Amino acid sequence: MTNRKLRVRQAQTIVPFGVGAILETQGESFVAADTGRWYLAKSEVVESPRLAARLKVSGFRSAPAAKNDFFDNDKAAGVPCVRFPEWLFCGACRRMVRWNNLLEKPGHPPLCPSCPRNPALVPMRFVQICPRGHMDDVNWPWWAHSRPKVAAQPCGGKNEHLSFLVDDTSMGLEALRVHCRRCDSGRDLLNLLDHKSTHCSGKHPWKRGSAENVCEEKALVVPRNAGNLYYPVTCSALDIPAPEDSGGPPLDPAVVDRIREEHHLWQAFLSAEGAKRRTLASMLADDAKVTEEELFILATYETGQELPVGREGFAEASSHAEELSREEWEALNTRVPITEKNLVTRPLSWPEGRTAVQELLRERFEVTVADRLREVRTLLGFSRVTPSLNSLVPVTGGPRASWLPAVEVFGEGIFLSFDEDLLAAWEAEPSIRERVAGISWELGQAFQQERLLGVTGPKLLPRMPMLHTFSHLFIRQLAFESGYGIASLQERIYARPGGRRHQAGVLVYTSAGDTQGTLGGLAAQGAPEPLAETVLRLLESGSWCSNDPLCSEHGARGPAALNRAACHACTLLPETSCETGNTLLDRVLLIGGNGVPGFFQPVIEAALDRAARTARGQA
Structure with a gap:
């Protein structure tokens, strides 16, 4: 543990500096400790019954906020962090030191005990991780002696008399060398990142009383700021009114009738479990001409409990996102004003003439303009090496939070x-289906498939990349007109299949964790007149890219x-603004081209015709 005061915004304790993430500040490196070390007396309860019910937890708590600049014990306010990596080196004498409590002084970084002026020690640049979420220091004593210059090792290869040297005559990792001063052994870091003969130590340094676990995975050495070191898994929900009981399942009555006609299969499906349920679901879906998702929706309604879909790992997380999205879609799509404490909406109409x-x-x-909304974001866990929900590491010290x-x-x-109706007719175009089929196939092979299915639903509809691209261009244009920067705006795409009707909507919103609302600049842009101009400008900017024709073709x-026709010059957003990590984007679906009719192509043609008539003085 460290008693240094680190300044992190409360919203950053979820992403990007959540539990298990490395935080670098002022030349020092730390890892955020698990929630078991939080001082709960200073932690505020965050209310979100709908999200808590979906995630099956008792509730949520925000990170305890530090009120002053002086604390040096575990029960002080603030989020505790652990110094990591433990191996440090001195930039002056180049000696390597393994951190211990004796090196820690309140308000100061660890200092070199060997140099007269005691300069600050610097953390080593590399750490080792494994696909099961473990993380540890690289075994530097072993590395220094893994390729000795001399046959004998007087130190036995276990000493810590190490130095981190730099060769001015070389470049890259070959110029960096870990050297043993006692036996003169050493090795440069040229092959460090490709070395896979070291087993994982099984350590979780951010957990209280972290002990070594048996782990059969091979350790992967990465820079401590590598992108694959931390993949957080988050879930968020808007604060919406409690849904009213509609008196029936959220499905088309014809679908319900077709399912119930297969009486024997239907009853067997409700009572089955595990692999047998999956087999019966496939058979029943084929016989009743429905989707498996519709089967589970009706089963949830009739039994009063959610039946697990059966795909291990990400199925549960995907179902959470799907249910939350469906409820939000139904609340926002009512075209009825909402005046709740944390949600105020105004449906707007286009003017006459x-x-x-x-x-x-x-x-x-x-x-529909949302003058006020509230969002709760929570951290479920994280993974390392690859973004996999099957190897999710919990944020608490125990297995279940x-x-x-x-x-x-x-x-x-x-x-x-x-x-x-307009979307369905557009999606029925053969050229549209053919273009999106390629994206759908790539999605089935992608390493991000688990995470993205939580956004797209079980089937990628053509509307998803089209609406997603529209949202990106909308955000980029609003950044010029609303007074908010691009990184301050976020999106929620509603394009999942299922239910009585498929989802078809986009919510662009701004949210701040440090203020009770915003100044109204974004909501003002939702009025019909400025909105029409904003959409025309985004379509104009989306019709041309500085990288065309390479981008569009x-x-x-x-x-x-x-992605298809999308690049940094025309479409991509900061990662914090995009719901899918800048994937599933295609401008052609929006504006048309290459034999593909764009959904907004008639709007572009009408705008060009109006501009031409204005230029001729006919407007």
Whole structure:
């Protein structure tokens, strides 16, 4: 443990500096400790019954906030951190030192005990991790003696008389060398990142009383700021009114009738478990001409309890996101004003005497402005090496959390509900289906599949990449007109299949964890007149990219080849703003081209026609 005071915003204790993440500040490196070390007397309860019920936890707590600059015990306010990595070196004498409590002084970094001026020690640049979430220091004594210059090892290869040297005549990792001063053994770091003969130590340094566990995985050495060192898994929910009981399952009555007609299979499905349930679900779905998702929705309604979908690991997390998304979609899509404490919405109508462009926009979407909204974000756990929910590391010291860390944020937003009939007709175009089929295939092979299915649902509909691309261009344009930076705006895409009707909406909102709301600049842009101009400008900017024709005509691109016509110059956003990590994007689906009709192509053509008539003096 360390008693240094580190300044981190409360919202950052979820992402990017949540439990198990490395925090670097002022030349020092720490890892955030598990929630078992939090001083709960200073931690505030975050209310979100809907999210707690979905995640099956008792509630949420925010990180304890530090009120002053002086604390030096475990029960002081603030989030405790552990110094990591433990191996440090002196930039002056180059000696390596393993950290211990004697080196720690309140308010100061560890100092070199060998140099006269006692300069601050610097953490080593590399650590080792494994796919099961363990993390530890690289075994530097072993590395220094793994390729000795001399046959004999007087120190036995176990001493800690090490130095971290730099060769001015070389470059890269070959110039860095760990050297044993006692036996003169040493080895440079040229092959360190490719070395896979070391077994994982099984350590969790951020956990209280972290003991070594048996781990058969091979350790992977990475820089301590590597992107694959920490993949947080979060879940968030808007504060919406409690849904009213509709008196029936949220499915089309014809679907319900077809399922119940298969009486024997249906009853067997309800009573089955595990692999047998999956087999019966497949058979029943084929016979009744329905989807397996619709089977589970009806089963949940009739039994009063959620039946597990059966896919290990990510199925539960995906179902959480799906249920939360469905409830939010139904609340925002009602076209009825909401005046709750934490959600205030105003459905807006297009004005009379609309222009041809405004009429085309009205046919495509309806607008609801959220003058106030509240979002609760929680950290479920994290993984390392690859983003896998099957090897999720919990944020508590135990295997199951009774509560989870969370933060509440307040803000405003613009919700656009797209016309289902128009979308369905557009999705039926063969060229649209063919283009999206390629993205869907790539999604099935992607290493991010588990996480992305929680956003897209079990099936990728063509509307998903189209609405997602629209959202990105919308955010980029709003950054010029609303007074908020791009990184301050976020998105929620509602494009999952299922239920009576597929989802078809976009929510762009801003939220801040340190203030009770915002200034209204974003909500003001939701009025019909400025919104129409904003949409026209985003379509204009999306019609052309400085990287065209490479951008618009290039095939698969981006992470896991999940993008088509999208690049940093025209579409991509900061990672904090995007719901899918800048994947599932394609401008062509929005504006058209390459033989593919864009959903907004008629709007662009009408705007160009109006501009041409204006130029000729005919407007």
